[in-house]
Amino acid sequence: MPGPGGRAEEFADAALRLVARGGLQAVSVRTVAAEAGWSAGALQKVFATKEDLLRAAVDLMDRRVQERLHRLPLTGGPVDDLLALVEETLPLDERRRDEALVWTAFSLEAARTPWIAEVLHAQTTAVLHDLTGLLGGDAAAARTAQAVVALADGFALRLLHSPADVPAAQEALRASLRTLLAAL
Numbered sequence: 001m002p003g004p005g006g007r008a009e010e011f012a013d014a015a016l017r018l019v020a021r022g023g024l025q026a027v028s029v030r031t032v033a034a035e036a037g038w039s040a041g042a043l044q045k046v047f048a049t050k051e052d053l054l055r056a057a058v059d060l061m062d063r064r065v066q067e068r069l070h071r072l073p074l075t076g077g078p079v080d081d082l083l084a085l086v087e088e089t090l091p092l093d094e095r096r097r098d099e100a101l102v103w104t105a106f107s108l109e110a111a112r113t114p115w116i117a118e119v120l121h122a123q124t125t126a127v128l129h130d131l132t133g134l135l136g137g138d139a140a141a142a143r144t145a146q147a148v149v150a151l152a153d154g155f156a157l158r159l160l161h162s163p164a165d166v167p168a169a170q171e172a173l174r175a176s177l178r179t180l181l182a183a184l
Helices: 006-022 029-036 040-046 050-071 078-087 094-110 114-134 139-161 163-182
Strands: none
Touching (some): 006 029, 006 040, 006 050, 078 139, 078 163, 094 139, 114 139
16 A cells, blocks of 8 residues: 555545545545546556555544644643643544544444454554553553543534534533543
């Protein structure tokens, strides 16, 4: 599979835009090539299969989110830092809304497609590892990391269908994080 950058990234980015607008069913060789401004033959020279293209797309989005998360200025205050990390993954603006739509589409398909389940599981495992380390690295931190991810997933889904609830969701998220951290 091609590495990051160049035409491969153009096609992966085009696939992400299509998934955000129409779900995974919107992705085909023809639609992605057209979205990227290339021919179907050009796409097929880069990606032999639709699976290769979708893998590259989900990897691209994961890389972009991870880069943003690593650039966040953490304060050392556990609630504020966790809130910043979680909010970076919530659909609070158009870019993050599109990402949440893509993750949701892939998550739904993961129930039927083993390779997608494996990719998402690996990404979740990496996030849990990082969060566990941030929270202290012990068993209690691992349980808290699981709860933080579950909260983030739930708030993301809620905000996709109720974007006007952002202030209430942020307040509830902060309160939930305080409660979780008090249990550490």
